Amino acid sequence: MTFFLPPTQPPSAPPSTQSLVNDPLLIDQRSGRPKLPSKKMRRVIALLATKKFRDISDAAKRVGLSRETCYRAFRQPHVANYMRAQVAGRLTAGTQRASARLLELVDAKSEHVSGDCARHVLAIDGFKPPEAGNSVNVTANLTAGYTIILDRGRPLPGAMPVIDEQGGPADGG
DSSP: OOOOOOSSOOTTSOHHHHHHHTOGGGBOTTTOSBOOOOHHHHHHHHHHTSSSOOSHHHHHHHHTOOHHHHHHHHTSHHHHHHHHHHHHHHHHHHHHHHHHHHHHHTTOSSHHHHHHHHHHHHHHTTOOOOOSSOOOOOOOSOOSSOOOOSOOSSOOTTOOOOBOTTSSBOOOO
């Protein structure tokens, strides 16, 4: 089964992914169809998706390719696009299973698990609890701390006015 990325990417896709979709290097010049990796490279990519083969060298050896050939192929845009499409297809299938499992866990016997899953489901839908702790945003143009003025006779250029403990301007002397 072969998956191809749609011609447009969602806005969350990185710019490098969006530029590859319209790249002329992805289209076969003779047939006008999207390029695919060789059958051996597609087999290497499939083997790397299994738990059995985590190393490119082992998967390449199993198929009959050299490690260098695989690394060189992985840098080609049409191979990278194929791998990205395979990942998107697997994630789509996994998303369905994960969402079903998450909704099952909302009714779990453990209150902790059930509460965590409920919060996660609500957060996905845009309902988030307030941040932990009390936070205050102050947009006054004041700097916290003390200012020591060494020249009491005249104000410094660009200096903030001095305020006494009652909130009014302090006297110069």
